[in-house]
Amino acid sequence: MKRNAILCCDIIVSLIVVEWSLLGPWDRLLGFDVYHSRGDVWLPTPPAAAAFFRGMVSIGTMVFAVFFLIASVLIFFTGRSRSVSADEKSGTVLERMFYGDARKLTVKYAVFLLISLISPFFYNWMWRFHVTRPMRIAGGCAMSIAGFIVILALAESIARVASRRRTNSSL
Secondary structure (H helix, E strand, O other): OHHHHHHHHHHHHHHHHHHHHHHOOHHHHOOOOEEEOOOOOEEEOOHHHHHHHHHHHHHHHHHHHHHHHHHHHHHHHHHHHOOOOOOOOOOOHHHHHHHOOHHHHHHHHHHHHHHHHHHHHHHHHHHHHOOOHHHHHHHHHHHHHHHHHHHHHHHHHHHHHHHHHHHHHHO
């Protein structure tokens, strides 16, 4: 039952992130509603450019959310088919991060939301390479996915080191 609730939460969080990218005021909050002109003046971003950038970020965020959901569903079904016990040491690292205890779930959702919040900077950075719109979306989405995986791996390694220290200090 716990795994079903976690999968439902993954779906809800993904929908929230997609809606935030479509309707949220992220462009104003992150400073994308103005640009620095050549005359050393900050001007409002033209509506066509803002719509273009918002579309890129929205599509990339949808792809990132779909990646997150596919990973969650695959881990959900493979973990269930192997009938993993409730022991914390069982299962793969990804399975423990996606369907672990409350601390790991908190880290998973916090990292997912953080990457979704800062992902417009990835798409903005892709402008430097002068590639097509699909390549900008793919590059920004790839950076979002890589950032998500790297931060989850770092969190897992930090948790392991901390648990080893607690175990060694208690002996």
